[in-house]
Amino acid sequence: MGIEQFVRTMIPVVLGAGRFALDQQGHVENIRKDVQIRSDDNTFLVERKQAKTVIEEQVQETLLLAAHAALAGQSVRIDAEERTASTRLFTSEEADATLIIDPIDGTLQYLNGSPEYSINLALVSRGDVLFALQYFPADKTLYLLDADGRSYHCMCDGDGIVEKKLLEPPQVVKSKIVYANHRVPQQECLSQTYTVVKDLDGAVLWSKAFFNCISGEYRVVLFSRPYIWDVVLGAIIAAMPSGYAVDFKGNKVVWPNGGRVPEIAFGFGELPEEIKTCLKN
Numbered sequence: 591m592g593i594e595q596f597v598r599t600m601i602p603v604v605l606g607a608g609r610f611a612l613d614q615q616g617h618v619e620n621i622r623k624d625v626q627i628r629s630d631d632n633t634f635l636v637e638r639k640q641a642k643t644v645i646e647e648q649v650q651e652t653l654l655l656a657a658h659a660a661l662a663g664q665s666v667r668i669d670a671e672e673r674t675a676s677t678r679l680f681t682s683e684e685a686d687a688t689l690i691i692d693p694i695d696g697t698l699q700y701l702n703g704s705p706e707y708s709i710n711l712a713l714v715s716r717g718d719v720l721f722a723l724q725y726f727p728a729d730k731t732l733y734l735l736d737a738d739g740r741s742y743h744c745m746c747d748g749d750g751i752v753e754k755k756l757l758e759p760p761q762v763v764k765s766k767i768v769y770a771n772h773r774v775p776q777q778e779c780l781s782q783t784y785t786v787v788k789d790l791d792g793a794v795l796w797s798k799a800f801f802n803c804i805s806g807e808y809r810v811v812l813f814s815r816p817y818i819w820d821v822v823l824g825a826i827i828a829a830m831p832s833g834y835a836v837d838f839k840g841n842k843v844v845w846p847n848g849g850r851v852p853e854i855a856f857g858f859g860e861l862p863e864e865i866k867t868c869l870k871n
């Protein structure tokens with residue numbers, strides 16, 4: 591099965607999983623993950639790391655089983671946020687391609703009744719993202735890096751796509767606002783030239799930061815050591831006209847086969863020299 595057919599197969603599955611997650615929102619408890627907590631993590635970061643529901647596991651199993659059936663006979667690794675039974679179906683460590691799954695991106699928001707959560711799915715091979723999607727069940731909105739290499743904004747009816755438009759970059763990006771996750775170094779240096787929005791309190795979620803980048807409100811979105819599944823929307827930005835995904839030196843990112851990306855910046859045009867200067871010091 592080619593990538594195009596795989597995407598067409600998985601989209602209805604993702605939409606169905608999203609409908610299930612939406613129906614269950616407000617009826618599940620936080621069963622919490624046992625995760626490593628850093629001494630400098632504030633309350634929000636601790637709560638975000640620990641948040642977990644059974645819905646994530648159920649959504650992930652749905653996606654894994656569908657993907658395994660669609661990819662029958664093909665060698666693909668898996669990098670999924672949850673440890674569920676069907677991850678064992680993807681056992682090849684020699685595969686060139688890796689399927690990336692985050693069944694509920696924004697678990698804390700999901701638990702709090704917010705609509706700002708999504709289902710994230712991507713396929714990475716030999717340093718490139720071949721396709722990526724991020725689906726927001728509450729407003730039936732899908733962002734898609736399709737098999738044709740282009741990025742789309744899609745409206746869905748719960749069963750399929752009813753409207754599909756190319757994502758367009760901002761006409762002019764002159765913003766002096768930079769978004770940075772809490773691991774990004776030299777934020778004091780950056781703040782001498784830019785207003786730095788940090789992710790320490792959850793006031794601006796990662797997905798919202800990407801949307802602000804697409805609109806031109808943010809000049810650059812910076813991450814240090816994010817999991818690939820958390821920056822799927824960034825890969826969609828990078829495939830837009832003039833979009834980029836680069837390291838802190840401005841070099842095109844070579845996407846790893848799962849896990850964390852060491853450093854990555856998303857935006858349009860080029861990563862500004864003053865940002866590269868700050869980040870390399």
